[in-house]
Amino acid sequence: MTAPVQRLSLNTKTTERWTLAEAVDGAARAGIPAVGLWRDRVQEAGVDRAAKLVRDAGLRVSSLCRGGFLTGPDPLPDNRRAIDEAATLGTGELVMVVGGMPAGSRDLVGARARVADGIAALVPYAAESGVRLALEPLHPMYVADRAVISTLGQALDLAAPHDAASVGVVVDTFHVWWDPVLGEQIERAGREGRLSSYQVCDWLVPIAADPLLSRGMMGEGHIDFATITREVAATGYLGDIEVEIFNADIWARPGDDVVATMIQRYAELVEPYL
Amino acid sequence: MTAPVQRLSLNTKTTERWTLAEAVDGAARAGIPAVGLWRDRVQEAGVDRAAKLVRDAGLRVSSLCRGGFLTGPDPLPDNRRAIDEAATLGTGELVMVVGGMPAGSRDLVGARARVADGIAALVPYAAESGVRLALEPLHPMYVADRAVISTLGQALDLAAPHDAASVGVVVDTFHVWWDPVLGEQIERAGREGRLSSYQVCDWLVPIAADPLLSRGMMGEGHIDFATITREVAATGYLGDIEVEIFNADIWARPGDDVVATMIQRYAELVEPYL
Numbered sequence: 001m002t003a004p005v006q007r008l009s010l011n012t013k014t015t016e017r018w019t020l021a022e023a024v025d026g027a028a029r030a031g032i033p034a035v036g037l038w039r040d041r042v043q044e045a046g047v048d049r050a051a052k053l054v055r056d057a058g059l060r061v062s063s064l065c066r067g068g069f070l071t072g073p074d075p076l077p078d079n080r081r082a083i084d085e086a087a088t089l090g091t092g093e094l095v096m097v098v099g100g101m102p103a104g105s106r107d108l109v110g111a112r113a114r115v116a117d118g119i120a121a122l123v124p125y126a127a128e129s130g131v132r133l134a135l136e137p138l139h140p141m142y143v144a145d146r147a148v149i150s151t152l153g154q155a156l157d158l159a160a161p162h163d164a165a166s167v168g169v170v171v172d173t174f175h176v177w178w179d180p181v182l183g184e185q186i187e188r189a190g191r192e193g194r195l196s197s198y199q200v201c202d203w204l205v206p207i208a209a210d211p212l213l214s215r216g217m218m219g220e221g222h223i224d225f226a227t228i229t230r231e232v233a234a235t236g237y238l239g240d241i242e243v244e245i246f247n248a249d250i251w252a253r254p255g256d257d258v259v260a261t262m263i264q265r266y267a268e269l270v271e272p273y274l
Numbered sequence: 275m276t277a278p279v280q281r282l283s284l285n286t287k288t289t290e291r292w293t294l295a296e297a298v299d300g301a302a303r304a305g306i307p308a309v310g311l312w313r314d315r316v317q318e319a320g321v322d323r324a325a326k327l328v329r330d331a332g333l334r335v336s337s338l339c340r341g342g343f344l345t346g347p348d349p350l351p352d353n354r355r356a357i358d359e360a361a362t363l364g365t366g367e368l369v370m371v372v373g374g375m376p377a378g379s380r381d382l383v384g385a386r387a388r389v390a391d392g393i394a395a396l397v398p399y400a401a402e403s404g405v406r407l408a409l410e411p412l413h414p415m416y417v418a419d420r421a422v423i424s425t426l427g428q429a430l431d432l433a434a435p436h437d438a439a440s441v442g443v444v445v446d447t448f449h450v451w452w453d454p455v456l457g458e459q460i461e462r463a464g465r466e467g468r469l470s471s472y473q474v475c476d477w478l479v480p481i482a483a484d485p486l487l488s489r490g491m492m493g494e495g496h497i498d499f500a501t502i503t504r505e506v507a508a509t510g511y512l513g514d515i516e517v518e519i520f521n522a523d524i525w526a527r528p529g530d531d532v533v534a535t536m537i538q539r540y541a542e543l544v545e546p547y548l
Contacts, residue, residue: 107498109498109501150453
């Protein structure tokens with residue numbers, strides 16, 4: 001490996017068909033030092049075994065995805081389990097997809113209030129466990145069904161009542177690239193010490209028929225990674241850069257090929273601006 | 275007609291299969307006093323004949339849709355024609371869908387600058403013609419391909435250098451309902467005298483496979499029309515309320531049925547809050 005990948009992390013969603021063991025092995029073989037884990041792959045492997053697999057391969061866990069869905073019924077027990085899993089896996093960042101609106105609801109303001117209440121209820125347990133709740137603003141097209149937090153500024157406002165060691169925010173280019181005030185909010189996230197995770201993938205046109213699968217490999221779409229990466233770097237962010245791509249075409253390709261392309265695009269479009 | 279529809283406007287997109295003459299007739303038969311016109315239907319009929327059709331039916335034109343696409347090649351001639359058409363049709367509001375990013379471009383900031391330049395170039399002609407350029411923020415899911423203006427605040431910033439009689443903004447619930455600062459930006463639009471048009475339709479889940487066709491009849495989705503309508507009314511807005519729905523299922527239904535449902539939902543979900 002000659003590409004500088006010291007801060008690159010393979011999110012298990014990018015190589016969706018790989019088991020956790022395969023993803024860990026694939027990352028290690030490619031010289032990638034970190035993995036971002038989804039709970040489905042972790043639970044298939046078993047949490048303790050997953051932690052051992054990653055440790056034995058000499059990798060670090062950049063984040064665990066995901067807790068959240070705080071607008072649904074009784075969300076706290078599963079979120080406490082997610083906090084436990086993050087701690088066991090040795091990552092300090094639990095990505096939170098906060099949840100959408102209940103079926104039939106028109107109460108967006110109320111849903112946001114439930115999210116705020118849920119975060120407040122989880123903070124003590126997260127703090128005790130050494131895990132930060134990393135609030136992820138999702139693209140506004142998911143506001144009804146997945147996340148009533150749509151902008152980085154809104155995520156920072158929601159985090160504000162809590163200690164920066166316990167509640168952070170995620171910058172995922174796919175979700176926030178359109179935001180006309182993104183630059184100032186990234187700067188704010190840095191100033192407030194809340195930048196938990198930087199995740200990169202591209203925005204494709206047209207949007208996929210299943211909008212969840214519309215994320216593209218860097219370089220295939222319209223996102224200016226140079227500018228956003230410079231803004232993230234200017235905050236002093238020293239964490240990993242995760243590549244998390246939901247895309248049926250990419251999932252159909254052999255994992256090793258996807259990883260190789262990912263490294264090449266990262267080296268060309270992201271790493272130079274760190 | 276017993277429902278209070280004095281400010282309701284049928285946008286020709288809602289009854290997509292109707293010709294202009296059929297839409298004018300359908301609105302008049304249902305007691306709806308206004309129509310929002312798309313240029314495709316106007317041009318099929320011929321602009322002068324379209325103006326006469328609407329006038330003879332005793333209707334007003336709430337807006338003409340659309341000018342814009344200012345990020346493409348040579349956009350000014352067609353926009354001047356759109357301004358002429360609006361003037362001929364007797365509407366003071368030309369809805370502007372500002373345009374997306376050129377194929378392969380990653381320069382969102384540059385595209386926005388081109389929009390600002392295009393608006394500035396059109397303002398004198400619009401002012402002379404008594405037509406206002408009504409900037410429509412589109413949902414952020416269209417930022418790459420249709421409109422690099424994604425929020426009401428951003429549209430108001432773009433309008434700010436120009437006289438409020440020449441550059442206004444559109445509030446379309448589908449595009450802006452998710453915005454956590456929507457209420458304050460509607461208030462600002464009113465304060466700055468720029469509220470050109472209020473358009474209503476609902477947000478469906480899941481998003482349609484063709485995201486352009488994901489707009490729903492009021493009451494079918496997650497939008498809180500009571501709150502947004504109250505905010506619009508509080509600005510002193512006295513214009514029409516257009517119903518503009520792109521939806522394959524609605525387009526497949528007989529136009530008169532769609533109009534009847536539209537009146538009923540408007541009377542129940544929108545009109546009481548004006």
